[in-house]
Amino acid sequence: MRTAFIDMLTAEAGRDKSLFLLTADLGFSVLERFRDACPDRFLNVGIAEQNMIGVAAGLAHSGFTVFAYSLVNFATLRCFEQIRNDVCNHDLPVRIVGVGGGMVYSTQGYTHHGLEDIGVMRTLPGMVVLAPGDPHEAAEATRLLCTDRRPAYLRLGKSGERRIHASSVNFEIGRAITVAEGRDCTLISTGCMLAYALDIADRLRADHSVHARVLSMHTIKPIDVDAVTAAARETGAVITVEEHSVGSGLGSVVGDLIATHGLGPVAFTKFGTPDGYRSGAGTHDHLRGLMGNLEDVVIDLLRRKGATQRGTRLLP
Amino acid sequence: MLSLEMTHRMNASHVGTCLSMADILAVLYAGVARVDPARPDWSDRDRLILSKGHGAAALYAVLARVGFFDEARLESFCGDGSLLMGHASHQVPGVEFSTGSLGHGLSLACGTALAALRQASRRRSFVILSDGECDEGSTWEAALFAPHHRLENLIAIIDYNGLQSFGRIGDVLGLEPFADKWRAFGWRVLEIDGHDHCQIRAALDSVPDDEGRPTVVIARTVKGKGVSFMENALEWHYRAADEDQLRRALAELGSQA
Structure with missing residues (x-):
């Protein structure tokens, strides 16, 4: 980068x-x-x-x-x-x-x-x-x-980040990019977590037949209100994905937006570093592992959503 | 005198600091600085930055007096909806930068001075600092920067009145040997009486330096200058004059004018 x-x-x-x-x-x-x-x-x-x-x-x-x-x-x-x-x-x-x-x-x-x-x-x-x-x-x-x-x-990240897009990308400030289509939930990713979010989307599909939409929310401010509201309305479950404190980053912005836009019942959670997180030594993969497993977080959210919402597609 | 009335009207702070640098502002705007009140955005104007933004009342008064805006607007100082807030605001014609948090102005002036050199412009950057804000580490980051990059078009004027917010400079955090510190950093140092208009004028007219150094003018001043009961009194960093004090203060200053 x-x-x-x-x-x-x-x-x-x-x-x-x-x-x-x-x-x-x-x-x-x-x-x-x-x-x-x-x-x-x-x-x-x-x-x-x-x-x-x-x-x-x-x-x-x-x-x-x-x-x-x-x-x-x-x-x-x-x-x-x-x-x-x-x-x-x-x-x-x-x-x-x-x-x-x-x-x-x-x-x-x-x-x-x-x-x-x-x-x-x-x-x-x-x-x-x-x-x-x-x-x-x-x-x-x-x-x-x-x-x-x-x-x-x-x-920016540092170096060696995986190229997700083809040689060019339609990039507008304030307009999220849909990187993968899906109807069961939306992973809203920012920064270098995009490649990880896509990998998890692949695993969700392979392991659980869950089709996750993946957005690259490269602009945190001004946030793309339309993309977030569409994700909430169309997939019913939103998970923000960031290598950042969940107390103040993308997840907080999206959570505020969902809460204030009358979107009805939306399953929502934030994946990132919790308050009190103190990163120690180790490789980047090791430190990311300490954040938890996004695949598990998504499945847990969808199960809880299924338990409270009859008539929706339930996971086994 | 206008500052006294402005701060009195709204019971505002910082009249002491306005009086300590009033002579510097007066000389600066009365012929030294190349500015045009009719064209505040003129690209080749000298840049004047009041790093000690708490002296805004004095700056606004001088700007109004030289014609940047109508003097009647001074009556709105600190009033509801006024642009003339208690610390310098760039929304006021003639004010380049909003200031108020100390330790910002010298870096801003380094930026405007560097830009002038890179744009081959002869415009100069003047910045007025308080002595107290030389406690700020950021001031010394900029103090290192300016000589290294040979910002000969930069003039820092330090209103050395010897009083900071909660005590005397020498008691709170001593600056001496002050001139030696600036010299050691690579500045050309001028020490003057900050109330002697001839000395102020001579110092400010002596840039750019032949040797490519930035210039710092250490101006020895008296906080509350010209009003006997305000001079060197810490309380006038905070208090505003009441009716009786205003009348006495204006009488004292009027007799000196």
């Missing part, structure tokens, strides 16, 4: 001289291509994220569209107030780019696991929050952020 991001940004910067890239001293073996292609619009500000966002706001106020790059937590939590006051309050085109969304920097430990970033970024006024599901989505998100004028947060 990092490569997809920087390749697209470098290509766009060749055409658009207003694009500027700042980094807080991260991006080794990733950002060099932009630095070499556009040295007058690249700056490593040093390990100083608060200053990076202030400088980004000053540049954006002066006509640049600024991408500010660091690890998820450093780019969002360390400098949250600068993002709120200096960027959002002035509606400036600053793009906070966080790499390492979720626990992809698995062995690095708790400080490097981004599990609250979506939650805090989505609270900010006017902030667009994007978490693309594969490298193609990451490239398209980057391309759109070169011209969109709103403050934005782009949550």
